[in-house]
Amino acid sequence: MKRLRSATLEGLDAHPVDVETTFTKGLPGFQIVGLGSAAIQESKERVKAALLSGGFAFPPLRITVSLSPSDLQKNGSHFDLPIALSIALQNDETNLDGLFFFGELGLDGTLKETQAIFPLLLSLKNRGLVEKAMVPAASLERLSLIPGIEYIGVETLEEAIKVCKKEAEPRRVAPAPIPGQRLSVGGADYWYLADYPEDFAEVRGQEVAKRAALIAAAGMHNLLMEGSPGCGKSMIAKRLRHILPPMRLDEILQATQYAILGDEEPAFRPLRPYRSPHHSASKPSIFGGGSGNTPKIGEVALAHLGILFFDEFPHFQKSVLEALREPLQDHRVHISRVGAKVAYETRFLFVAAQNPCPCGNLLSTTHPCRCTELEIKRYKNRISDPLLDRIELYVQMQEPSPDDAPTLTSAQMHEAVIAAFARQMERGQSQPNGKxxxxxxxxxxxxxxxxxxxxxxxxxxxxxxxxxxxxxxxxxxxxxxxxxxxxxxxxxxxxxxxxxxxx
Structure with a gap:
């Protein structure tokens, strides 16, 4: 019996899986047992085609592949490589202990990368369970960002077999450089991008709101802006992302992991995430969940380490607003399903914007307000005091004037944020002031x-x-x-x- 190691994801955590293969007498066949998903069951055809294309001759025996532990649900096409190798190396005596295998096979035997490999290896590394891994060569550059793992990159199943038999040298790659500028504080390294595609210089006037935004960014404090339509609330929220504090490598990796789990395009750069769900979004889409046994990640988790922006704040569902109190206070969100319980970190900067009344003209000097006192009261009462108590900064914005001149730029504000952030880290803080x-x-x-x-x-x-x-x-x-x-x-x-x- 041949035994190789791989892993499967359950929420954020990767669980090691032993891929065991035996050849027994009986009618020729190929069976995979151990609660494998549809993608794993389909791997039988991919594995057979890949092995045959490499000249492997299947013996007239029954092949049984067991994914252990058998009571754990397994998902992912990355099991193709360990399954194929466990068959091809059945009679080989090479010691492969301590080596993990990941990769999807093409019908011609080529090895393809999958998005699941990065969060799998990151979770295994954080738990101290992996030191060496065989992965698709196409994944080497991004995977090399995860420190402390020796990678063996292969392009085809044939090459993987030769490397395992020590008939070929493995491909190695130097760690990929992190884009942006590096800041060293207290013995730790941080990275940031000095790039401002949306500049605060474009926001005319609103000096008080800009000051509040600067404080919010420097300490990752939650911010609520109230003002008439068109006064610049959304402009400020979008520009906040580019002046946020630098990120450690582990934060870059964690943000990338969350993006992949949320089916988003991973960035692999020190740019904090920015999420802005529409006010009509459902509660599961914002907090995570879904109808299946495997909970999906939501907007509050995808915003981890970055910004979660709620425009038209009072128009969100009441259940969404009240549920927001947990991630704002505890910096975690818990999702429970029959088959799984998952907790995601939610250490984000919450930014909200709202009008002063339903028509938006209560603070306007040029447009009359059409709302009654009762309508204004009902509008503002949609947001409870316990939720507002979790927002540290509140600013009431004025209508912009054509005579307002641009003042602070994003570059100037970012420089102040970085200096303030450095002081926080030099004091020995593990989190910014707001957290x-x-x-x-x-x-x-x-x-x-x-x-x-x-x-x-x-x-x-x-x-x-x-x-x-x-x-x-x-x-x-x-x-x-x-x-x-x-x-x-x-x-x-x-x-x-x-x-x-x-x-």
């Missing part, structure tokens, strides 16, 4: 005596909740970082409180 937990707030958000006195007065005068106090400290910490201050002073706290939403 600090209670312990992190106590450790890194120390107030001066004067700032502490101001905060105590604000708690009494405005009735701030415990979460509101924590939010004010985190925003003030970012304001202080932008100013280059080691401590949070009175001026920093006052600016943070100025972005507090008033009822």
């Amino acid at each position: 600090l937990d209670e312990k992190g707030i106590d450790t890194y958000c120390a107030l001066s005596d004067e700032a502490d006195a101001v905060l105590r007065k604000a708690v009494v005068n405005f009735g701030l909740s415990h979460r509101a106090v924590a939010n004010a400290k985190k925003v003030a910490r970012t304001v202080a970082d932008l100013a280059g201050s080691e401590r949070i002073e009175k001026a920093h706290l006052l600016e943070a409180l100025s972005f507090r939403r008033r009822s």
Whole structure:
């Protein structure tokens, strides 16, 4: 019996699978057992055609391929290579222990890459389960971004057989360079792109909103913008993506993994994701799920490490808005199905935009508002206070004027963000200010005596909740970082409180 190793995905986690093959007496046949999906069952025909094209002669015996553990559902066409090799190397004594095999076979024996290989190897590496893997040569460049794995790249099944028999040298490739610029802080490396296809210089006026956007980007703080239609809310949200903090290699890999699981085109570059679902989107499409036993990834997980933008905020379904509280607070979303339970990380910057009233003209100086007080109240009541309490920055935008001149550019704002981010990492933080937990707030958000006195007065005068106090400290910490201050002073706290939403 020949045994080779591969793996299958269950949610985010890869589970090792032993591919065991035996030849037994009986009517010639080919059977795959072990809860293989339709793609795995179809691999029988691909494997047979690939082996025959390479000159392999099937013995007049019954071939049984077992995918172990047999009680785990397996998916993916990447099982073609280990199945074919377990048959072709049945009588070979080469030791292949510790080597994982991935790849889809063409009918002519060529090896094709599949999107599942990257998240599989990344998960196996994070769990310390893989050191060597045989993969399609076409996958080597992108897979080389995952450090600590020795890759063997092959183009055909015939080449794979020769490499396993040590009759040919494996292909090797140097790690692919990460595009963009590198920043070294505290012994760790971060990457970012100094590319601004959409520039803040195009947003005229709105200096308060730009300042709020700068603070939001520097500390990854949630932001709510309210203003009349056409005042620039969506423009600011789209430009935020290009001034976000640099990314570590593991963050680039994780964002790529999530994109692949969401059937998105992987970027493999230090550009944080940007997701903007329509307000009519269903709850499963935003939070993940689906009708099958394998939950699909949703928008909140695809936005992990980047931006989730809700335009027309109050028009989202009430169930969606209330369910948003969990990923904003716990930075995780849990999906439960009969056959699986999956948890995705959701550490994103949440940006929301809304009109001040149903017609949008409540703040306008040129267009009269057509809404009644009751309609405005119902409109604003669609968003609950507990949800609003999780948004640190609120800005009310004014109508733009033709006389407004462009001021800050994205390049200038990004430079300030990077400097503030570097200060956060130099303090030993593992997360930006906006994602600090209670312990992190106590450790890194120390107030001066004067700032502490101001905060105590604000708690009494405005009735701030415990979460509101924590939010004010985190925003003030970012304001202080932008100013280059080691401590949070009175001026920093006052600016943070100025972005507090008033009822």
